[in-house]
Amino acid sequence: MRFLFVILSLFIYQSISAQSYKNLHDKSILVDTHNDILSSAMLEGKDISHRIKEGHSDLDRWKEGGVDVQFFSVWTDKIPRNKEGFFKDARQEIDSLDLLIHKNPDRITMARSYKEVRKGIRQDKLVALIGLEGGHMIENDLARLEQLFKQRLGYMTLTWNNSTSWASSAMDETLHPDSLKQKGLTDFGKQIVRRMNELGIIVDLSHTGEQTFYDALATTTKPVLLSHSSVWNICPAFRNVKDEQIKAVAGNGGVICINFYSGFIDSNFAKRMTELEGTKGKQIRDSLQQFYDAAKLNDIWRQRFSAELEPLRPTLAKLVDHIDYIVKLVGDDYVGIGSDYDGVSSLPVGLDDVTTYPKITEELMRRGYSKKSIKKILGGNVMRVMKANFQ
Numbered sequence: 001m002r003f004l005f006v007i008l009s010l011f012i013y014q015s016i017s018a019q020s021y022k023n024l025h026d027k028s029i030l031v032d033t034h035n036d037i038l039s040s041a042m043l044e045g046k047d048i049s050h051r052i053k054e055g056h057s058d059l060d061r062w063k064e065g066g067v068d069v070q071f072f073s074v075w076t077d078k079i080p081r082n083k084e085g086f087f088k089d090a091r092q093e094i095d096s097l098d099l100l101i102h103k104n105p106d107r108i109t110m111a112r113s114y115k116e117v118r119k120g121i122r123q124d125k126l127v128a129l130i131g132l133e134g135g136h137m138i139e140n141d142l143a144r145l146e147q148l149f150k151q152r153l154g155y156m157t158l159t160w161n162n163s164t165s166w167a168s169s170a171m172d173e174t175l176h177p178d179s180l181k182q183k184g185l186t187d188f189g190k191q192i193v194r195r196m197n198e199l200g201i202i203v204d205l206s207h208t209g210e211q212t213f214y215d216a217l218a219t220t221t222k223p224v225l226l227s228h229s230s231v232w233n234i235c236p237a238f239r240n241v242k243d244e245q246i247k248a249v250a251g252n253g254g255v256i257c258i259n260f261y262s263g264f265i266d267s268n269f270a271k272r273m274t275e276l277e278g279t280k281g282k283q284i285r286d287s288l289q290q291f292y293d294a295a296k297l298n299d300i301w302r303q304r305f306s307a308e309l310e311p312l313r314p315t316l317a318k319l320v321d322h323i324d325y326i327v328k329l330v331g332d333d334y335v336g337i338g339s340d341y342d343g344v345s346s347l348p349v350g351l352d353d354v355t356t357y358p359k360i361t362e363e364l365m366r367r368g369y370s371k372k373s374i375k376k377i378l379g380g381n382v383m384r385v386m387k388a389n390f391q
């Protein structure tokens with residue numbers, strides 16, 4: 001009898017706790033600051049209005065995952081897709097997002113002010129914002145920056161993996177320092193940061209080199225984002241952030257949004273992936289007859305390396321360790337979620353698509369995080385940065 005009582009209590013306890021993490025997740029504002037569905041699928045005409053079998057994201061699945069605000073990454077590689085150049089690439093991606101919103105006005109909306117962000121959330125729509133991933137797309141022209149963000153809100157990541165003439169990237173500062181004419185932000189780079197502050201465009205420092213990172217922090221008058229970066233001390237990947245950088249972001253009132261990519265979460269995975277890219281990956285790249293952008297190479301790695309890398313995929317707990325690390329170092333006001341869904345070739349076990357965010361809430365609750373802290377991490381912190389930047 002006592003045994004039955006224990007079993008019954010356990011069952012009740014488990015269902016209550018399952019209920020409570022789901023309730024908390026539903027009540028929280030979830031903001032994801034980085035998703036690559038525009039360049040990986042929508043640009044080619046894929047309709048994500050309803051559930052699709054491939055990829056990580058669509059409107060049905062965002063709803064199931066409890067997502068309220070999604071920054072859509074506008075990305076193009078260091079060689080433009082269009083002969084007209086990077087700016088045209090960016091415009092095409094934004095057009096594909098506008099089309100999705102036009103087709104689904106009851107489910108997704110583009111906000112034009114912080115107030116409209118809140119309104120979209122209240123109306124239970126997915127609020128779409130733009131994240132321009134790489135300063136190369138403004139083609140050294142401030143007018144282009146204004147054109148891309150006209151009637152829209154979001155951030156610009158000062159560099160992608162490629163440097164511009166005004167900002168050096170993490171990849172070049174660490175892996176190809178000899179290729180750089182200068183490190184950090186030039187005067188024009190600083191002018192761009194100041195103009196972004198005036199226009200209400202968030203300065204995103206993911207992908208930037210450390211010198212650019214510190215120059216931008218010294219220039220901006222508003223809180224910054226790192227839209228998809230993880231912790232160097234857990235996984236020393238070239239563009240993860242070091243303790244001093246985390247402290248500097250906290251000093252600025254900004255937020256670091258954790259990237260889910262297995263190679264940025266787990267050092268064993270990262271090590272094996274680097275070996276594979278250097279050996280088999282190099283052979284594959286050398287055999288390709290034409291330029292393949294990073295998104296297409298991701299697809300190739302997924303197909304060719306998945307069997308070998310599957311056993312090395314990190315756990316969900318390992319991802320939450322990155323959140324924990326930042327909270328323990330600087331407090332719970334400076335960390336958020338920047339999945340990089342539809343932009344990565346591998347994800348932690350159990351985080352296979354945008355329906356799975358509630359598992360992060362469950363793990364944070366299991367670790368004893370308060371409801372208040374969890375709400376900040378899921379979206380409250382990024383909402384604070386949006387409010388400080390958007391008009």
Ligand SMILES: [Zn+2]
Nearest residue numbers: 133207228343
């Ligand atoms: Zn990126």
